[in-house]
Amino acid sequence: MILIGTKCQVEQIVDESLTAQAAGSGTLPVFGTPFMLAMMENAALSALQPFLEDGQGSVGTFLDVRHSAPSPIGIKVTAEAEIYDVNERTVMFRVRAWDEKGPIGEGTHTRVIINNEKFLSKCNSKLEK
Numbered sequence: 001m002i003l004i005g006t007k008c009q010v011e012q013i014v015d016e017s018l019t020a021q022a023a024g025s026g027t028l029p030v031f032g033t034p035f036m037l038a039m040m041e042n043a044a045l046s047a048l049q050p051f052l053e054d055g056q057g058s059v060g061t062f063l064d065v066r067h068s069a070p071s072p073i074g075i076k077v078t079a080e081a082e083i084y085d086v087n088e089r090t091v092m093f094r095v096r097a098w099d100e101k102g103p104i105g106e107g108t109h110t111r112v113i114i115n116n117e118k119f120l121s122k123c124n125s126k127l128e129k
Helices: 033-051 116-127
Strands: 007-013 056-067 076-087 090-099 102-115
16 A cells, blocks of 8 residues: 655755756756756655565656756755655655755656556567567
């Protein structure tokens, strides 16, 4: 049983490899939105993983997030995901991120529980003629 309210946090220090410039999503040397989203997804994945059976995984299917403040190189950023709803194989999360000076983003994220082998088989079938 997946527990509503389960949370996970991940953190990292912003360096040049995590900037909008590096991602190609902007031209400034500030924490890039794609990296904030990846941290939020990683926190959600990590919160859900202990509830999954062998052979199961989860995939992100939806993100609705606002990146509301910039973070400079050298600052620590933290992202958190909290499970707030479960509907069969679909798990919904509240996600948020902040740096050492305050909030930088928030929103929601949805993950679907999958059978890893079936999922990869279906994915790889796209390469067949």
